[in-house]
Amino acid sequence: MIAPLIKRVTKGEKISIVRKILEKEQAKVVVGDIVSPEDVVGLAEVSAGQRLVKISSCLKVNGKGLEKYLTKPLGEKVFRGEILASRKSIFGLKKSVCLSPIDGILSEIDAAGNAVLKFLPTQTRVVAGVPGKVSDVSKESVVIEALVARIRTKIGTGKEREGAIKVVASASEFLLPVNIDGSCRDKIIIGGAFIGKDALEKALTLGVRGVVAGGINLRNFLSLGELDAGITVLITEGFGIRPMAEDVFNLLKEHEDTFSIINGAERYLTLPEVKEPKGKVEKEAEKDLWRELKVGDRVHILGEHHGHLGIVKEIEKETFYSFYVPEVMVELNGKETLKVPACNLEIIDED
Numbered sequence: 001m002i003a004p005l006i007k008r009v010t011k012g013e014k015i016s017i018v019r020k021i022l023e024k025e026q027a028k029v030v031v032g033d034i035v036s037p038e039d040v041v042g043l044a045e046v047s048a049g050q051r052l053v054k055i056s057s058c059l060k061v062n063g064k065g066l067e068k069y070l071t072k073p074l075g076e077k078v079f080r081g082e083i084l085a086s087r088k089s090i091f092g093l094k095k096s097v098c099l100s101p102i103d104g105i106l107s108e109i110d111a112a113g114n115a116v117l118k119f120l121p122t123q124t125r126v127v128a129g130v131p132g133k134v135s136d137v138s139k140e141s142v143v144i145e146a147l148v149a150r151i152r153t154k155i156g157t158g159k160e161r162e163g164a165i166k167v168v169a170s171a172s173e174f175l176l177p178v179n180i181d182g183s184c185r186d187k188i189i190i191g192g193a194f195i196g197k198d199a200l201e202k203a204l205t206l207g208v209r210g211v212v213a214g215g216i217n218l219r220n221f222l223s224l225g226e227l228d229a230g231i232t233v234l235i236t237e238g239f240g241i242r243p244m245a246e247d248v249f250n251l252l253k254e255h256e257d258t259f260s261i262i263n264g265a266e267r268y269l270t271l272p273e274v275k276e277p278k279g280k281v282e283k284e285a286e287k288d289l290w291r292e293l294k295v296g297d298r299v300h301i302l303g304e305h306h307g308h309l310g311i312v313k314e315i316e317k318e319t320f321y322s323f324y325v326p327e328v329m330v331e332l333n334g335k336e337t338l339k340v341p342a343c344n345l346e347i348i349d350e351d
Contacts, residue, residue, distance in 0.1 A: 001315070001326045001342040005289040006300065007349040008236075009247055011149045012273060016135065017261075019126050019142045020044055027137045035128040037259055037272065041142045045121040051102055056113025058098035059087040066109050077120070079103050084115055129162065129259040130272035147273040149255075151236070151248055154300055154309070155216070157224050158232030158264035163188045163209040165256050165271070171249040174241075175213050177202045184208050188262050188269075190252045193243040195233075196220065204231045210262035212252065212269060215242035232264040238300070238308050289349075293342055299330060303344035308332055315342070 021027055021042030029041045055066055069085040072078060078100040085098045104117040132146030166187040168179040175192025177199050188210035189203065195213040197220045203211055210232040218239045236244050251271070261270040293299075295315060301308045310330035318324040319341070326342045 001293050002290045003293045003299070003342060004346050005291050005349050006152065006346045007289075008152050008245070009149065009251060010152075012147055013150055014145060014147055015270070017128075017130050017132065017144045017146050017148075019128065019144065020140060021126055021142055022123070023139060027142055029134045029137065029142060031134055031137055033134040034132075035134060035144060036131050037127065037129055039128045040125045041128050041134070041144070042126045043123050044126045046124050050107065050116055050118045051104065052110075053084060053098065053101065053115040053117060054113065055085050055098050055109070055115050059085060059096045061087060062113070064113075066113055066115075070106070070109075070115075072106055074106055074108060076106055077104070078106050078117065127259075132272075149251060149271045149273055151212075151234075151251065151269040151271070153212070153234040153236045153267045153269070154238045155221065155235040156233065156264035156267035157221070157226075157229070158210070158262075159228045160261060160263040160265075161188075161209040161232045162259065162261045165190060165252060165258055165260050167191050167253055167256050171214065171244040171246065175199050175211070180206060180208065182206060188212065188260055190249075190256075191244070194241045197223070200224075200231070200233070204229070210234070210264075212236065212262070214244035215240050232262045234262060234264060234267060234269055240308070242309065291347065293326075293328065293345065293347060298348045299328075300346040300348060301330065301338070301340055301344060302346065303341070305338060305340065305344075308338070309348075310338070312345075313337065 019041050022044050026043040059069060069087050071083050071085060078084060080100055080103050082100050083097050084100045087096045102117055104119050107116040107118045109115055128144055130144060130146040132144040134142060135145045136143040163186050166184055167190045169175045169191030172193050175195040180199060180202050185207040186209055189208055190212045192213045194215045195211060208231060212234045214237045216235050236248050255271045259272060295312050297312045299310055299312055310332045312328055313331045314329040316327045319327050327339050328342050328345060330338050330340050
């Protein structure tokens with residue numbers, strides 16, 4: 001029986017890194033430029049969020065039809081202290097007003113009668129993040145060809161984010177709330193054989209962009225939901241208490257304080273290669289390789305026991321599921337043994 005061969009760590013892979021900018025005229029580089037991670041490649045606009053103003057409560061009116069009380073049309077800029085909306089009493093003797101608490105844009109009126117004010121965007125410098133060569137400058141982005149190392153994990157959730165690597169726990173320790181503090185804001189934190197619900201909640205509250213840990217409880221992982229929860233999480237080994245593999249942890253430790261890209265949907269962490277690897281580098285194949293499953297192989301289990309890792313101890317006779325397939329005895333943590341259809345196994349390439 002053959003099974004897919006999964007390579008967890010690849011080095012020297014050439015990919016395109018896309019850096020979003022405001023517009024082509026704001027680019028600070030041209031095609032062909034060689035850039036360093038700290039080089040500014042362009043400018044981008046960043047919004048600091050929004051603020052709700054309770055107009056219906058302020059003017060003491062029903063939440064419907066509030067647009068008639070606005071002093072400016074939707075989409076216009078407003079400034080702090082400026083009148084957002086006003087209403088005269090029946091006899092015109094008294095006038096109620098609602099003032100803007102911030103400088104922003106009057107975006108919309110929601111169903112509850114609140115004015116949604118978006119903070120005015122601020123311009124920020126966009127750095128390359130990786131060493132490489134500029135291959136394209138378009139209206140909204142700069143593309144950099146770069147050599148990277150990539151770590152493929154077993155489980156992941158969340159959209160693509162970026163940040164500097166910060167190791168907060170060893171490969172065999174639990175990643176606890178005490179390991180996470182204000183210095184982790186906007187970072188991708190690394191470490192731990194297990195991350196629990198409390199640590200995840202604290203990371204989200206403090207503005208951590210991503211977490212990479214060895215293991216996680218299935219229920220806690222499912223609680224993150226199918227949609228983006230505001231933080232990206234990658235689990236390198238699977239469900240339960242699972243120390244992070246030495247090769248993965250050491251690579252992450254080597255890249256501490258460097259820019260990285262985390263993608264939960266694709267289960268990848270991308271790290272820039274500072275130095276060109278020695279020898280000829282061949283791009284990894286887009287598809288996973290396959291080979292015959294053997295006793296002693298380290299495998300990742302899919303299907304009913306998805307996320308678990310184990311060692312193949314015995315390959316038994318074929319059993320009919322929707323087709324005939326061998327059953328495999330897989331040992332977990334040197335203790336529990338599971339009988340798994342061979343079609344639900346991935347071989348971990350540790351060469």
